Amino acid sequence: MERFAPKQESIDKNNANHIEGVMDKAIQELDVAGETLRNAEEKVRNFANSNKVVVQEIIDSDLLTPEEKDEFKKRISVVVEKTRTSFQKFKRTLMAIVVSSMMTSYSCTITVTIGGSMAKYEASEQFKQEGEVAEDLMVGHEALEQLKQEKARQELLKRLRENSKENVATILNNVRKHILSVEYFRRLQKECGGNLEKAKQAQKQRIVNLDYLEVLFGNESDLAREYVIGGLGVTDEIAIKKKIRELKRKKDIPTGLAWYDNKKNREVIMLPQSNNNNDTIFHEIFHASTRGDLDIPEPTKRMLEDSFRSDDYEKSEIERYKLKKPTERLVRKQILDHELDRLGIKKYGEKFTEKHYKKMMSRYGRGGFSEGARDFIETTRPKYFIRIFNEIAENKYADNGNIDVA
Amino acid sequence: MSKKNNATDEIKRAYDDYSVEMNKLEDEQKKIIEEYVSKLEERKKVQSKTSIKINN
Secondary structure: OEEEOOOOOOOOOOHHHHHHHHHHHHHHHHHHHHHHHHHHHHHHHHHHHHOHHHHHHHHHOOOOOHHHHHHHHHHHHHHHHHHHHHHHHHHHHHHHHHHHHHHHHHHHHHHHHHHHHHHHHOOHHHHHOOOOOHHHHHHHHHHHHHHHHHHHHHHHHHHHHHHHHHHHHHHHHHHHHHHHOHHHHHHHHHHOOOOHHHHHHHHHHHHHHHHOOEEEEEOHHHHHHHHHHHHOOOOOHHHHHHHHHHHHHOOOOOOOEEEEEOOOOEEEEEEEOOOOOHHHHHHHHHHHHOOOOOOOOHHHHHHHHHOEOOOOOOOOHHHHHHHHOHHHHHHHHHHHHHHHHHOOOOOOOOOOOHHHHHHHHHHHHOOOOOHHHHHHHHOEOHHHHHHHHOOOOOOOOOOOOOOOOO | OHHHHHHHHHHHHHHHHHHHHHHHHHHHHHHHHHHHHHHHHHHHHHHHHHHHHHHO
16 A cells, blocks of 8 residues: 655555565576576587587597497487586576575565465475475476566556556646635635635635645555445454455445544545546545535535435445435535536536536436436436525525535 | 575575586596597507508
């Protein structure tokens, strides 16, 4: 899991780096062994070629009897055969050294890295007994190949993480600009019952939330674990592991997470290691801007809950429960806002009309929205759209009766 | 550091041992060749003397 905190000191040394270091060492050893092996092979070739001419002359000579020639050829062959045996023995010794070194130094890490295939090497002592390991060494070769592949995979992940970091930084910047925009502030002011000071404070708080945001990149297990503990509230270690297995089996692991960390007093989001899905990044950053439900004004929360449509669509009970949360509603509404603007259906800040609604639904029918935006359309009572996007003149939602969700 | 160097040192030692063995085999082959080259030279001399005799 990699920690990416643009505003803070980074980064805990993690397992991935350690494994990478171990693999580097193993591969360096392998390179030395490979180079030495090539030299040894060359020696065998040179040996075979060095006296070729004179040996042939002796064999072709008329001054030796056929029996003598046979005897000569036999004796030369014995020596050549000895060089081959010697080379094979050397090759086995070489591999025994490499594998033995890897196993004695890094057995735990390597076993973790490449799993079952290295389990055969746990009894590493056997590899020290040179001459008895020829067949096993072939498997050793395969293991080393896997190490190389694992290293290549790690490098790819690293590059993807770098891309993700750039995406996060760009999106963070865009959301920050969006929150600082006049249109956003106007809506925020309405959310705050027209109170200018409250709106300023709310705007400032959202920017602060983003400034102190901590971004984590995790693998599937990291995401599942955080979700099980933080999202589902499971605390028993056995139950946590069981639930993680279940999520993996059902392929139901969240693509991103956001939560408020009380101890650090800051919002944290977790994204997959190789996240190139901007929708997910947007989604989690929007959560972060309001610290989940924490910084959403009460009237806005009520309005988001009241506009929730829990019938007539195909979602599980858990999904419905999740989608009803004000922070989830608000994030999806903000994503829809962006997409309406991007698709040229309605500019951000522009008054939402019946015409916009029809255009939006027509686009929805053709599958033109992201999952988050679709969720919002599907879970919002139609009559609330205009009220959500525009000023709602109903006193039950705000002090002065007006509300427009930012 | 230590492990990497240990393995590298072991590889070097193994290569040195292998080189020594190869040198011995090279000597062994040379001896065989020299033995037959001497034999051929001996016979060439004898042949040459014989031929001289005949010519005389």
